[in-house]
Amino acid sequence: MSELIKLTGVQKYYGDYHALRDINLTIDQGEFFSLLGPSGCGKTTLLRTIAGFEGVSSGTVMIAGRDMADVPPNLRPTNMVFQSYAIFPHLSVAENVAFGLRKSGMSKADKATAVDEALTMVGLAGYGARAAHALSGGQRQRVALARALILKPKVLLLDEPLSALDKKMREHMQVELIRLQRAVGITFILVTHDQEEALVMSDRIAVMFEGEIGQLADPETLYRRPNSRRVAEFIGKMNFINGTASATDEGAKVLVPGLGKCTIPAEQFPQGVTTGEVAIGIRPETLAILFEGDKAPRHEAEAVVDEVVYYGDMTYYDVRVSEVEKPLTIAMKNLIGRPVLDVGAKTRIAWDERSLVVF
């Protein structure tokens, strides 16, 4: 894959406020890239910088090998789907979709064909004559997509496009967006604060905090090997236990209070092997409650159920383990014949040193 967008040393100040701090990243042709972070982390600012709505204080934005410094948004090979969708309410659906073709010099018939194709692509065939202000949220979003994609941009920018939809619609549109992106082969850059959405949809994710990129990786690496505690806490749920570590040749011996001792390789220390006091991260689904008939785990410990949250497909337990201050969260699949434990039940829990991340 070839490099399409390259940001080098991008800084952005609003007065004294440092909105973007030294952003360096490259995005490939055809990639589904996400900017993920809590509100106010600068992800939307970064997207608007690529679109050209915000200038940079220093650094360069290159798209397709061209410096974008003096290129206004209307001349950039990017199109945007706005958070509010910004569907023009005084125009029909077809007029909205055809808006960007005004300067294309296409004939009326060609435009109509292009509009029909774009509407079909987003599943709105036959909606052209409708008034834009009478559409539902999901339909508006599709119109916004069609309106942007009809121009065949090199990059499609999506600013929290799913945040205004309800849960069912959101999940449905996630899948549709992925399919659409594969079909058109255009680079998508998605801004979202929803970590699940980013994990589901992206090839790569840049997690941003306070104007800088905390980690840039594919979803699996991001989830399994977060490079810092704040990334680990932002992506999914993670238990943290304060323990101690002592370095060995290939990694470290780690003492996890309440659970036991183990030896883990250096790669499970994302910030390098540290000794002494460490924070040990364990994902809820890598812990397990031991039921009768389960095969012997690598490690086990005594625990008392403190809280039970039943989700239907899953049950989340908070369990207390001696020597550990905060209860540990354990996610269990509700398999056939597996009981749901009551609060106060004594149980044994299984853990695996391969799932630990140590900071």
Next chain:
Amino acid sequence: MKLRIYALAYLLFLYAPIILLPLFAFNDGTIIAFPLSGFTTNWFAELTENKALHAAVRNSLFIALMTAIFSTLLGMCAARAGAMANFPGKRGIIGFVMLPLVLPEIIVAVSLLVILRQVLGVNLSNWTIIAAHVLICTPFCIAILNGAFQNLDPSMEEAALDLGESRWSAFRLVTLPLVMPGIISSMLIAFTISLDEFIIAFFLTGTNPTMPVYIWGLLRFPASLPVVMALGTLLVALSIILLTIAELLRRRGIKRAGGTDKGGFL
């Protein structure tokens, strides 16, 4: 129940003088007093023959039209800046722009007369009245247009820009149609205010009086009082029609832009 009686009394007090206008405009008698002496449309017929009145009405219409155009243009600039841009001292500046709304008109009139005649040495004409009317109408226009511009999603213009339009054509193709009802409503209000404005016009009028100034002159002749009543009836009807259109357009504009009505002038 008590409240309803109060409300009725209040409305009667408010509108009784206006109800009297058409009553005496159609009354066959030169004395404005009860009992009414019969129905006539003579006074309206007399209106159509008065050349001096026609000239005054033409003056007023011209002044009102120009005032509507200029104060709406200024109002658009202010409302757009207020809604879309952020700059230091914004609140203070907007406050100052809105100030003529509460300034006593007599003070505005006297100080404008002094400045125009003594300081600038300008001859009084329709244009001096227009300038003064723009001053007092602009705050009203800003108040109306603020609603239109603030209901507008700032992403709209950006979306047009993003789709390849220049800044000007983005404004023309997207923003302008969406705020158009507000613009028309603002023009109608400014037109109405200017049309029946008396104090400033009285001070700043040149050799050609405006309609309100001419009416005031008529009052010295008791015999022409019913004609004034007839003219007043027409003016009230015109004002009500224009303001109703303005309000309907304002509501339609908000609905079209997909916003919620946060209350206007009416």
